[in-house]
Amino acid sequence: MKTMQHSCDEVRMAALARLDGEPAGLTSGEVDAHVAGCRSCQAVLPGLTALHADLGQVDYERGDVDLWPSLQGPVAGRPRRALREGWAIAGLAAVLVAWRLAQLLVDLPTPVVNSVVPLVLTVVVLRRLTGDPFTIQLSAHQLQQKGAS
Amino acid sequence: MEDLSAIQRCRRGVAEAFRHLVERYQRRALAHARALTGDDADAADAAQEAFLDAFRNLDRFDEAREFYPWFYVLLRNRCFKQRARFRDRAGASELVDRAASDGGSREDVHDLRTALDRLGSEDRELIVLKHLDGWTYDELAERLEIPRGTVMSRLYHARQRLLAQMTGPQGETR
Numbered sequence: 024m025k026t027m028q029h030s031c032d033e034v035r036m037a038a039l040a041r042l043d044g045e046p047a048g049l050t051s052g053e054v055d056a057h058v059a060g061c062r063s064c065q066a067v068l069p070g071l072t073a074l075h076a077d078l079g080q081v082d083y084e085r086g087d088v089d090l091w092p093s094l095q096g097p098v099a100g101r102p103r104r105a106l107r108e109g110w111a112i113a114g115l116a117a118v119l120v121a122w123r124l125a126q127l128l129v130d131l132p133t134p135v136v137n138s139v140v141p142l143v144l145t146v147v148v149l150r151r152l153t154g155d156p157f158t159i160q161l162s163a164h165q166l167q168q169k170g171a172s
Numbered sequence: 173m174e175d176l177s178a179i180q181r182c183r184r185g186v187a188e189a190f191r192h193l194v195e196r197y198q199r200r201a202l203a204h205a206r207a208l209t210g211d212d213a214d215a216a217d218a219a220q221e222a223f224l225d226a227f228r229n230l231d232r233f234d235e236a237r238e239f240y241p242w243f244y245v246l247l248r249n250r251c252f253k254q255r256a257r258f259r260d261r262a263g264a265s266e267l268v269d270r271a272a273s274d275g276g277s278r279e280d281v282h283d284l285r286t287a288l289d290r291l292g293s294e295d296r297e298l299i300v301l302k303h304l305d306g307w308t309y310d311e312l313a314e315r316l317e318i319p320r321g322t323v324m325s326r327l328y329h330a331r332q333r334l335l336a337q338m339t340g341p342q343g344e345t346r
Contacts, residue, residue, distance in 0.1 A: 036328040043302070045309045045324070067335075074335050077284050083207075083304040084199035090220055091194045098227050099187045 029057055031064050038068055042075045115148045175239045182230050190227050197240055198223075200304070201247055207300040208251035208293050218254040222247040241315065255293070287337035295330035302327060 029037075029049060034057040037047035041054070058064045119141050126137055175196070181189035198219065205215035205222075225246045226233075233242055288296060298316075301307050309327075313320040 032328070035332075036324055039328055039331065040309070040324055043309070043327075048324075070335050070339060071331060074284075074331055074338075078299060078303045078331075081284055081288070081303065083203040083300055088198055088202055088216070089195075090198045090202075090216070090223060091191050093220060094194055094223055094227075095191070097224055098190050 029053065031057075031061060031067075034058065034061070034064055035068060035071065039071060039075065042072065111148055111151070115145060118144060176235060179230055179233060179235070179239065182227065187227075190223075193226070193239060193243075194223055197243065200240070201243070203300060203304055204244065204247060204297070205251050207296040208248065209254050210289065210293055210296070214254045215251075218250040219247065221253075222250040225250065244315070284334075284338065287334055290337055291330065291334055294326070295333060298323070298327055298330050299334070 034049065034054055037049040037054050038058075040047035041051065047054070058068060122141055175193060178189045178192040201219040201222065202215050205218045206212060209215050209218060222243065226243050229246075233239070288299065291299070298312065301312060301315075307315070309320050309323045312318075312323045312327075316323070318326075
């Protein structure tokens with residue numbers, strides 16, 4: 024007997040979830056009862072089931088690749104972030120101390136510049152250090168929307 | 173060598189230790205990057221840049237976690253950037269998903285891999301994460317930041333589109 028409480032999509036989704044070993048939202052009895060009375064699902068589900076099995080056999084990691092030769096140079100030559108940050112902050116501190124000493128030892132005629140330069144320098148260095156690859160996360164959907172606009 | 177040991181050595185300045193991570197994860201990274209970009213060359217570029225990002229940011233890696241899920245965030249960002257670059261190159265009128273918009277008749281689709289290549293990148297990513305990595309619906313939901321019900325629905329529709337690529341449109345649903 025046909026059960027029309029659930030749509031074909033709901034039933035097929037549940038059948039696939041069951042194949043994935045996931046809770047499906049519908050009981051096996053509900054799925055089976057719908058399929059037993061639905062020609063469309065009887066036609067589609069075997070294909071989806073076979074596809075599910077085939078997807079488990081695909082060699083996704085295909086081909087021989089070796090990225091290391093092209094990464095080796097940049098990795099060896101590029102100081103890591105913490106090291107770069109350390110050097111940048113040490114450099115900033117040295118410049119600020121030197122600037123302060125110059126202020127104490129030399130009678131500079133422009134007090135505004137005296138106080139603004141260290142501030143600007145600090146802001147610039149900190150701004151340079153805050154590049155963050157984790158902050159650029161756009162979903163493909165957002166990207167498509169951005170592209171469409 | 174274990175991942176953690178390699179990461180700790182990298183942090184101490186032994187750049188060569190990073191090789192372990194590259195060699196262990198490069199095939200998986202390229203599979204994911206290919207799913208996201210739909211192109212071998214773009215995938216290789218994105219994976220390479222993502223590994224460099226990882227190396228530069230190893231100090232921010234939480235040793236209590238696994239390396240690859242952390243790396244995957246970097247890889248995904250690089251792939252989106254790569255696709256954005258492609259979109260800029262190709263012009264605004266062209267679709268982002270080359271694979272999905274790639275011409276060719278249905279008769280040309282001889283195997284599952286070709287059909288996968290013709291799927292949209294969101295569908296492909298989900299299928300690869302599910303079937304290559306074996307992520308559960310809950311893991312997919314957490315890492316892709318979408319509800320579990322959306323994972324279930326998107327996976328279903330992705331598989332249905334894949335099947336349609338291979339066999340033609342399926343019967344109508346009610």
